[in-house]
Structure formats: structure tokens, C-alpha cells
Amino acid sequence: MARLLFGLGVAAVIFTIYAVADCAFFDRMRIRGLSRGWWIVVIIFVPIIGPVLWFIIGRGRRTSSVSGGRGHTVAPDDDTDFLRRLGQDTEQDERIRRLEQELAELDSEADTPGSADDQHPAGPGATRPDNPETPGEAGPSGRPNA
Template sequence: MDRMLRILFPFLVIAFDIFCIVDVILSKSWQIKTLNKVFWIIIILLLPVIGGILWFIFGKDRGQDSAQGSAPRRTVAPDDDPAYLSKLAREQEQQDRIRDLEAQLGDLDDPDEKPGDDRSTRG
């Protein structure tokens, strides 16, 4: 039993360190609370088990702050984005206003002309 622990323990330490290093590498930059990836990898390599434990305690944000806005915004489809929809509504209102003003200007251009009055038939 003692011999098995002597053989198994180094493999467990190496596996834990590899797991921690891979976790550091795959972590997004916004998930890392302190230092940066390179320093965390060095700490894990220099302090085999302790470095990994430190990484999980102090290094990676495990989602406590994600509800407070530290996570990046998710992509929203245009038809689900309220800002985009309000922009479309404003543009539509502007187009309607422009059409109304053009119609009013058209009516003001020739005040003598009555609707249905065709000047080419007069002689």
C-alpha cells in the first residue's frame, strides 16, 4: 500500500498541475481576477500543488461577479435589441415626416393650380 502511494502521488500531482495549467490557458482574460496567465503558469510550475490551489482560490473568477456585469455582453440579434428597434422606429418617423413635408411643399409650389386642373388643355 505504501509503495502504491509513492508511485501514485507524483502522477496525481502532475495531473493536477496539468489540469490547472490548461485551465489557466483556456480562461478568458475577463475571468482572471489577479495577475495574468503567464504569471499564473509560472506560479503553478514553481509551487506544484499550492500554485494550483492558489489559482482556484485567488486567480479565476468562478461566476460570483458575472451577474454584476464583469462578463462581456452576449450578442443580441437585431430584432431582439431594443436600441436597434428604437433606431429603426426613429428612422421611420423621420421618413414619414420628410414625406409629409414634401407633400406640403408640393402643395405650396403652385397655389393657383387646383387638383385635377390640367393647364395643357387650356388654350
């Protein structure tokens, strides 16, 4: 029985030393809960529970995105999210350019003097589809239509 207790004591000391060393060399930006000094105090003065709390609570995980870590910068050509947004922006710019070109073509067709909107096949005395009154009758303004 004494050997078992001695073995558990040695394991607890090794675990505590490992937790103190891990806390001392761990990235300061990823420590959660308490500051580094307070975590070392908790690890040393609360046997077994202190190191367990350090590994469960205090030791922060890495962020899932490449550029999402605090204090960690990534070059734009290494950031996959940035590169994906560039491709989307390029596609949107190209689509906008095509739509503007089509709109300019439609405007130029409507501005030509011989367009279908300016000509009336029935002649000047015929009624237009957008003005159903017959020539000579008073229109909405009270003046006779020409």
C-alpha cells in the same frame, strides 16, 4: 508505501497539467490577481499549492447578472433588467399623462367665465369670505372697500 507515493505523485502531475490547461484556455477577462503568464509560472513552479491557488484565487467567477460581465454585451431584448425598466418607464409616462390631463381639465374649469369663484350670490355690496371687512371701511391698503 512506495506505491502510495507514486500514486500521489502521478495525481499531483495530472492536477498541475489540468490547472495549466485550465489557466491557458480560461477567459482572459475573468482572471483575477495576476496575469495569465504569471499564473502559469506559479502553477508550474509551486507544486500542489500553485494549482490550488489558481482554483481558489485566480479563477474568477461569472457575474450574477446577464449583462454585468466585463466585455460581454447583451442585446436589449435579452436583458431582463432593461425590459423591467421599460415597463416601469411606460407606467410612469402613462401616470404623468393622466395627471397632466386632469390638471388641464381643472385649469379649463377654473377659466370658464361662469365659474363659482367669479359669482357672488349676495350681490356686489356683500362681503366676500376672503375679505371680511364690510363695504365702505378702509382695507389693508388704506382705501375704502367697494
